[in-house]
Ligand SMILES: NC(=O)C1=CN([C@@H]2O[C@H](COP(=O)(O)OP(=O)(O)OC[C@H]3O[C@@H](n4cnc5c(N)ncnc54)[C@H](OP(=O)(O)O)[C@@H]3O)[C@@H](O)[C@H]2O)[C@@H](O)CC1
């Protein structure tokens with residue numbers, strides 16, 4: 001599903017108007033009516049309910065006036081509270097139409113907070129049409145902040161128009177204060193602010209309504225951001241004639257005296273997702289544990305970290321081999337590990353997934369990535385802490401920062417998988433948001449499992465970007481399959497992978 005920024009949405013609107021003879025009025029009418037329809041679908045007949053619609057000064061408020069007018073068709077119990085004169089023409093038109101239809105408008109300024117609270121708390125449904133995609137600066141006005149707080153405390157049910165007021169449409173940030181919605185009806189497409197935290201937490205149930213932007217408009221636009229929905233995800237083929245080498249191999253380089261289990265998790269996840277052969281290069285302790293879990297793993301005991309050792313194992317690997325480097329690697333023997341990374345990046349052609357400590361080691365010299373051959377696939381799977389070390393920015397600055405991930409991927413010609421509760425996948429040209437999963441995955445070892453899955457799917461010939469999309473999605477689904485959310489070890493998620501896979 002396409003995801004658009006506020007700017008892209010404005011461009012679509014402009015294109016619909018200029019090229020397809022739509023008008024702002026038609027689009028606003030459709031936005032308002034489809035919101036009322038969504039409310040009906042979700043909460044049933046409107047005739048027995050009473051509504052308060054809170055309208056801001058822009059077109060989000062304009063939608064609010066359309067909604068209020070349409071509700072008058074079902075009940076007279078609808079009142080508008082306005083934050084002031086509409087500032088746009090189309091919004092004014094709809095304010096006037098609402099009045100002409102017998103609607104009642106209260107000015108928030110005159111009503112005061114106390115009376116407003118009375119109205120809000122006695123309404124079955126409060127409709128939040130204060131700010132939409134036009135909100136770009138902090139809400140500093142204390143009376144608006146008080147109103148938002150009152151909505152959050154006193155409403156029985158809140159439907160936000162387009163996006164809960166106070167959320168930055170493009171980042172999901174709260175600009176001062178924001179409405180907590182029960183349901184949000186957005187127009188055309190989801191926006192990043194619906195998908196990224198904290199915005200994602202405030203939208204309630206998300207409905208996407210078509211408002212009449214002609215499909216030719218968006219087909220002709222080149223969209224570059226998408227939400228992973230589980231549809232059209234690629235799965236490796238398993239032809240009847242295939243043998244183990246047809247599926248390729250995953251070679252995991254990792255583990256240390258301190259972190260013995262991480263590469264084992266990665267290896268087991270690769271096994272469970274279809275890899276033909278899984279190898280581990282790591283200390284003896286790691287190999288012993290790995291073999292006790294799965295005797296079919298192939299282990300190379302590397303008790304002292306050595307580039308030559310790694311080279312002897314991987315230099316003759318088949319073209320179907322994929323290397324995962326980093327799970328549980330630690331940062332001891334730093335210089336030799338940098339040598340290994342450099343060797344894997346520059347001297348062999350196979351795809352490489354750089355994960356966990358390998359990312360921390362790489363952050364000392366990210367430019368090694370620029371020495372790779374143009375056709376070689378390199379994937380980086382950082383969580384925000386790791387991405388912060390790589391980009392030399394704060395964790396706050398990198399969290400959910402899809403444009404940063406895009407720029408990074410473009411500059412270094414790599415696929416970046418910025419892992420979080422909402423995961424961002426990008427190759428610099430196209431970006432995907434993944435929202436499957438839950439806190440059953442917020443566990444040590446989860447990332448190791450994910451890198452094993454990605455390695456496995458690439459080794460089975462999926463295009464790397466497609467492999468990542470499928471991996472992050474099914475990993476999330478596997479997490480959701482844990483019966484009591486969070487009452488699990490990351491290890492438990494591995495056994496859910498086959499069933500999660502069968503769902504796509
Ligand atoms: N695109 C489409 O296809 C369609 C879009 N539609 C609808 O239009 C909505 C976007 O409308 P929009 O652009 O008028 O902006 P909106 O969100 O109403 O807010 C802007 C107003 O708020 C004010 N303001 C801003 N920040 C503020 C602050 N911190 N504190 C106080 N005030 C602040 C700002 O004031 P100003 O900056 O001008 O001083 C301005 O007056 C969109 O979300 C959707 O609902 C539909 O009708 C159908 C088709």
Ligand SMILES: Nc1ncnc2c1ncn2[C@@H]1O[C@H](COP(=O)(O)OP(=O)(O)O)[C@@H](O)[C@H]1O
Nearest residue numbers: 383419420421437438441442444445446447448
């Ligand atoms: N609340 C959550 N919802 C969905 N996925 C989550 C959540 N928390 C963590 N995850 C996923 O779990 C994985 C954690 O990876 P990472 O932080 O690298 O773990 P570790 O370093 O312990 O192996 C990532 O894929 C992330 O997207």
Ligand SMILES: [K+]
Nearest residue numbers: 131161163165
């Ligand atoms: K809103």
